[in-house]
Amino acid sequence: MYRNRLRVLALIQKETSQLLRDVRNLMYMIGLPILELFLFAYAVSLTVYHLPMAVADQSQDQRSREFVRALVNSQYFDFTLTAQDEAQVREAIDAGKVKAGIVIPPDFSTKIENGNASALILLDGSDSFSVQSGYSAAAMIAQDYGLDLALEKAERTGGQQASAVEGSSRPITNSFRVLYNPDFRDLWFVLPAILGMIVQMAAVAQAALVVVREREIGTMEQILATPTRPLELLLGKMVPLLVLCYVILGIILGLGVLWFGVEFQGSINLYLCLALPFILASLGLGFLISTVAKNQRQAQQLSTVVMLFSMLLSGLVYPRNSMPLIPRLIGSFLPLTYFIRISRGIILKGVGMSALWPDVLMLVVYSVVVMAVASLNFKKRLD
Amino acid sequence: MMNRFAISAKGLVKRFKTRKGPVTAIDDLSLDVLPGETYGLIGPDGAGKTTTIRVVLGLLTRTSGESSILGWDSMKDTYQIREHIGYIAQQFVLPADLTVMENMLFFAKIQGVTPDEQKKRIPELLGFAGLSDFTSRLAGKLSGGMKKKLALACSLVHEPEVILLDEPTLGVDPVSRREFWNLLGNLRVEKGTTVFVCTPYMDEAERCVRVGLMYGGKLIANDTPANVKKRVTGELLELAPSNLVLSREVLDCLEGIREIQTYGDKLHVFVDDAASRKAQIASALEANGIRHDELRRIEVRMEEAFISLIRRQTKSSLENHPLEVKQ
Numbered sequence: 001m002y003r004n005r006l007r008v009l010a011l012i013q014k015e016t017s018q019l020l021r022d023v024r025n026l027m028y029m030i031g032l033p034i035l036e037l038f039l040f041a042y043a044v045s046l047t048v049y050h051l052p053m054a055v056a057d058q059s060q061d062q063r064s065r066e067f068v069r070a071l072v073n074s075q076y077f078d079f080t081l082t083a084q085d086e087a088q089v090r091e092a093i094d095a096g097k098v099k100a101g102i103v104i105p106p107d108f109s110t111k112i113e114n115g116n117a118s119a120l121i122l123l124d125g126s127d128s129f130s131v132q133s134g135y136s137a138a139a140m141i142a143q144d145y146g147l148d149l150a151l152e153k154a155e156r157t158g159g160q161q162a163s164a165v166e167g168s169s170r171p172i173t174n175s176f177r178v179l180y181n182p183d184f185r186d187l188w189f190v191l192p193a194i195l196g197m198i199v200q201m202a203a204v205a206q207a208a209l210v211v212v213r214e215r216e217i218g219t220m221e222q223i224l225a226t227p228t229r230p231l232e233l234l235l236g237k238m239v240p241l242l243v244l245c246y247v248i249l250g251i252i253l254g255l256g257v258l259w260f261g262v263e264f265q266g267s268i269n270l271y272l273c274l275a276l277p278f279i280l281a282s283l284g285l286g287f288l289i290s291t292v293a294k295n296q297r298q299a300q301q302l303s304t305v306v307m308l309f310s311m312l313l314s315g316l317v318y319p320r321n322s323m324p325l326i327p328r329l330i331g332s333f334l335p336l337t338y339f340i341r342i343s344r345g346i347i348l349k350g351v352g353m354s355a356l357w358p359d360v361l362m363l364v365v366y367s368v369v370v371m372a373v374a375s376l377n378f379k380k381r382l383d
Numbered sequence: 384m385m386n387r388f389a390i391s392a393k394g395l396v397k398r399f400k401t402r403k404g405p406v407t408a409i410d411d412l413s414l415d416v417l418p419g420e421t422y423g424l425i426g427p428d429g430a431g432k433t434t435t436i437r438v439v440l441g442l443l444t445r446t447s448g449e450s451s452i453l454g455w456d457s458m459k460d461t462y463q464i465r466e467h468i469g470y471i472a473q474q475f476v477l478p479a480d481l482t483v484m485e486n487m488l489f490f491a492k493i494q495g496v497t498p499d500e501q502k503k504r505i506p507e508l509l510g511f512a513g514l515s516d517f518t519s520r521l522a523g524k525l526s527g528g529m530k531k532k533l534a535l536a537c538s539l540v541h542e543p544e545v546i547l548l549d550e551p552t553l554g555v556d557p558v559s560r561r562e563f564w565n566l567l568g569n570l571r572v573e574k575g576t577t578v579f580v581c582t583p584y585m586d587e588a589e590r591c592v593r594v595g596l597m598y599g600g601k602l603i604a605n606d607t608p609a610n611v612k613k614r615v616t617g618e619l620l621e622l623a624p625s626n627l628v629l630s631r632e633v634l635d636c637l638e639g640i641r642e643i644q645t646y647g648d649k650l651h652v653f654v655d656d657a658a659s660r661k662a663q664i665a666s667a668l669e670a671n672g673i674r675h676d677e678l679r680r681i682e683v684r685m686e687e688a689f690i691s692l693i694r695r696q697t698k699s700s701l702e703n704h705p706l707e708v709k710q
Contacts (some may be wrong), residue, residue, distance in 0.1 A: 007493050007495070010488075010492030010493050011493070013492075014478060014485070021480045022480065217476065218472060219476045221472045222471075222472050223493070225440060225465060225468075225470040226465055226490070227462045228493055229462075
């Protein structure tokens with residue numbers, strides 16, 4: 001045991017010195033995440049403004065006009081078409097003339113007084129961003145009026161009659177999103193996910209490269225000719241990278257809070273604790289790649305594939321519950337998929353373990369399995 | 384019986400799978416190295432020397448046969464072997480971004496050398512390798528010869544009973560090469576370490592107690608340098624003719640000439656009897672208008688012996704079956 005510990009410590013020491021000595025690589029590893037954050041923050045906008053809207057105001061009273069004005073004033077909708085009824089609104093969406101439509105039933109003012117008013121909003125279901133933004137914006141405004149808003153996603157289907165998806169119209173009493181992102185700040189919503197994305201990218205790529213590089217330069221042969229066990233070797237490489245990932249996490253989190261003004265709702269300690277299984281799982285995935293990749297280029301390529309899948313399938317941009325089975329399955333092999341929920345939960349909603357434990361459990365299981373497979377797969381020999 | 388041999392191989396075979404089909408890198412190789420011996424595995428590039436050393440070390444799997452170090456099986460007892468051997472791989476492969484001292488400490492700790500032992504041995508080894516003044520220099524910034532000496536010092540830090548060196552003096556200047564071999568000599572005398580060395584340099588082979596000549600994955604000779612040289616029959620004449628190509632053609636037709644090798648502007652001619660053939664060669668060359676210096680009889684060196692043995696091997700294998708392409 002003493003010898004095992006000595007070896008692991010020696011390997012950690014070696015890896016740390018090498019990591020710190022390669023200043024260019026270190027700057028790259030820390031600089032790139034910061035660049036990514038700023039690109040995402042300033043270049044990517046998920047909210048869609050100025051959706052062209054058809055209005056079927058069957059009430060034509062003061063309150064209904066006020067409500068329409070409020071929708072327009074929110075900047076999310078532009079009043080571009082007047083319609084008579086729901087059918088005409090559907091037609092307009094179907095023809096692609098508008099992206100949204102609102103149907104206000106007769107006696108709107110009276111019903112508002114009585115507290116039982118409702119309105120129907122129709123959104124072009126072929127554009128998920130419009131649906132998400134328009135849906136939340138309209139719901140927020142509707143709340144001020146104390147009315148029930150019914151949503152229908154109208155699917156544009158060529159020349160056919162637009163049909164309602166997800167069954168019948170469903171009333172919106174409150175919007176999930178409005179609760180924790182009242183200002184519709186994209187970055188607030190995106191940052192917790194981007195944070196995970198950036199950390200996972202760094203972890204996977206570095207873990208894969210650090211092993212493959214060693215094999216490529218030839219130092220691996222010299223180390224393999226010593227009594228070092230594969231698991232010790234992986235541990236020695238893991239610890240410095242784990243610290244590095246936490247540094248990156250800290251920098252991004254710090255920038256998010258101090259620069260972009262994201263309010264951290266939950267417990268920071270819990271967040272840092274739960275980042276551990278996530279980082280370990282990501283490093284494990286990188287080590288797994290290193291056992292497959294023959295050279296640095298292949299390692300880089302495979303980590304790019306992981307990154308691509310993470311971008312699209314982890315729930316970072318596209319909601320996972322609307323994905324077909326196979327992409328969703330692929331997504332569940334990514335540590336990021338689980339961490340995004342943890343990250344959003346803690347940062348935006350301030351939830352605790354009671355809500356997060358299924359994802360945490362998955363990450364713990366994931367990291368143990370992936371590390372075990374990687375060290376079993378790790379080539380003790382050169383062929 | 385356990386430790387009768389420091390290194391032993393019996394009927395060792397290693398085949399690599401390649402896209403063009405299997406390639407036999409080691410072909411039924413058997414050799415034994417006695418404890419305390421300096422054994423040189425010599426042969427041209429691609430003969431299978433590196434593969435042999437890697438298989439014996441357990442860095443590569445073997446296809447069939449047996450191999451062991453200090454009685455431990457190369458495949459099964461890999462970790463016991465690795466605690467008792469030192470190894471220098473072919474390329475310089477110590478972490479280049481660690482200093483001399485960091486490298487020494489790293490390998491000491493990896494080999495489980497206690498701190499007390501480290502304090503004693505590391506300065507000793509640095510002194511032995513002549514690196515005492517360079518402890519804080521990055522390994523990558525050392526000269527070629529110093530890198531090899533550092534690699535040697537690192538591989539000795541746990542006082543191994545056997546060290547295996549794969550072309551340790553490749554790309555090293557002649558002075559450093561000599562120094563390196565003097566270090567190996569000291570090691571053998573002072574600690575009785577068994578040294579197994581692969582080298583393409585024939586002058587280095589002469590410094591070994593026994594040598595194995597490897598060619599095309601096979602061991603074509605396995606003996607002391609003196610005995611290997613004795614296997615080349617006949618006597619050797621050296622001359623520097625004015626026209627090398629024509630001279631070879633002329634001499635090829637003469638009787639009593641066994642083999643001709645070219646060294647720069649010189650020809651080395653193996654003959655059955657030097658005294659009687661000297662005059663024949665001289666007159667044949669003059670008849671063809673080739674000027675030449677005086678014919679000298681010289682001692683057979685490893686180099687001539689080696690080339691001669693390889694030629695013989697190639698010829699016989701060509702007769703039996705076409706020459707295989709070896710990796």
